[in-house]
Amino acid sequence: MKFEDIKLSPNIMSGLQDVNYTELTELQEKALPKILEGSDALIKAAPGKSKNATFVIPALAKIDGKEEVEGTTTLILTPNSDEAQQIDELVWAAGYHAQVECASIDLDGSEEEQKASLNDAPQVIVANPGPLLSVMQDLRFIFRHIDYLVIDELDKLASLNLIPKVKNILKRVLSEHQTLIFTSELTDEVEAFAKDNLEDGIAIGFDENGVPPMLDKPPTVPQDISQGYIYVPNRMKITTLMAHIEESPNERAIIFTASKRGTDRLYKVLRKNNFKSTSLHDKLSDEKRAQRFANFTNGDVQFLLVGDLSATTMDIDNVKQVINYDVPEDPDEYRYRANLVSRGKASRIVSLVSKQDRNDINKLESELGQSPKELDLPEKVQQKLEERRKKKKESNNRRNGNKQKKQQQKKKKKEMELPRPSYEKLSGGKTGGDKKKDKKSGVIDMLKNLFS
Structure with missing residues (x-):
């Protein structure tokens, strides 16, 4: 593909000829049309x-393309000065016929x-985050007319711990603008930054589909499906699940758990x-x-058990029911799961809420536009609970x-015991005494009693 095949002005085409750019690279063929559209x-x-x-x-x-x-x-x-200077030179050379100024x-x-x-306000500024932020802070400078922002080599900026400075610069960009982020690899920090700073963003060069789920805004929960949750009694989660699916035996359903171990356990129970x-x-x-x-x-098969995987990885939208065996902590994940369900009131998403899940379901209720409703325990579970x-x-x-x-037996035993003699009735009384004195005293008392 040649540059003549895309719509560029004569001034830009002349500049590209000056720097010997005639054919688009593979990257440019994928990216330029989307960027030129303003994405x-x-x-x-x-x-x-x-x-x-x-x-x-x-x-x-x-x-x-602007008049003024x-x-x-x-x-x-x-991230570095060499790259900044190379980009600056390319802007001057390719933008010479368009009279584009750069610093x-x-x-x-x-x-x-x-x-x-900075004060001269050239049309293009290429900068390293550290020096630019320092100058902006000293001058109390604010960008009011930026309509095109490029963050180059974001993964390298992250590795150099420059993301905080980039964020501080962006706070001083007050105008609406198109944002492009370039990176060599997709790290967690790059993904989080892109999600926060791209509006309706697309991804290029990562996979065949072009748009990874991380850039998609979470969908809203469809208004025409039923949402509900069941408070599960202690140690009765599997019982509740089985009773629930037995009430609708012919429905295909996706059951989400929090781990592979959870899917293995449910697989054995279902089988x-x-x-x-x-x-x-x-x-x-x-x-x-x-x-x-x-x-x-x-x-x-009737049931698809999904453990520790996001609903964004599944391309399906014709199941009658999604069951959250474990309630998702992230409301966005709940929204994605709800969008796997076929449209219509006969379709539903149901969450099993144990004591440990109360905080998660409360968070969902506060953040979702349409809150799930509490459902009655299945009749079979109510019966088992009553039996318990x-x-x-x-x-x-x-x-x-x-x-x-035992208390009665103890009381009866106590009543049947012989009374114990008091110290006064024992020979010698409380003070006791030697054996000789006790014996003599006993004989005299016997004689007194005999002749009385």
Whole structure:
């Protein structure tokens, strides 16, 4: 694909010829059309000229297309001075015919020159975050006209601990703008930053589909499905699940658990009760995962058990029921799960709420537009719960009866004991005395009694 195949002004085409750019690279073929349309984007790209041209060309095209340019409209943040200077040179060379002015505020420049460059308000500023933030703070400077923002090599900025400075710079950009983020790899920090700073963003270069789920805004919960939750009695979660699915025996359902261990346990229970099921978890190979998913979508099994995987990884929308065996902590995950359900009041998402899940369901109720409603315990569970209460009551009665019986036996035994003689009736009394004195005293008393 050649640059003539995309719509660029004569000034920009002349500039590209000056720098010997004639054909688009693979990266540019994927990215330029989307960028020129004005989309926010997260783009995977290795450092080099191809990457730099991918964001410089749209910047020049945007500036050249304006009748009047007021102040700095393009800001490019990059981690090191060499990269900043290379980008600056490319902007000057390719933007020569469009009369685009550019300044570099980097680690190699003097502070006074950088302050002068910022105050001169060139159309493009290429900067390292540290020096730019320092100058902006000293001058109390605010960008009011930025409409095109590039954050280059975000993964490297993160590794250099420059993300906080980037965020502080962005707080001083007050205008609406298109945002492009370039990175060599997708780390957790890059993903979180992109999610916070891209509006309706797309991703380029990460997978065949082009748009990874992390950039998708979570969907709203469909208004035409039923939402409910069941408060589960202590140690009766599996019993409650089985009673619930037995009340709708022919429905296909996806059951989400928090771990592989949870799916393994439920698989054994379902198989024991003659229900066909299969499981997905992050330990499976791609081939096995695809096969098991196909078994469910083809109707070969009734229940798909999902452990420790997000609903965003599943492309299905025709199940009648989603069951949260474990309530998700993230409301967005709940929304994604709800969107797996077919539309209509006959379809539903049901959560089993144990004592440990109360905080999670309260959080869902506060954040969702349409709150789930509490459902009655299945009749079978109510019966078992009543049986449990009766057994507990009988056990308590037996325990209390045995306790009373023991107390009665103890009392009866005490009543049957012979009275013990007091010290006064014993020979010698309380003070005792020697054996000789006791014997003499006893004979005299006997004689007195005999002749009385």
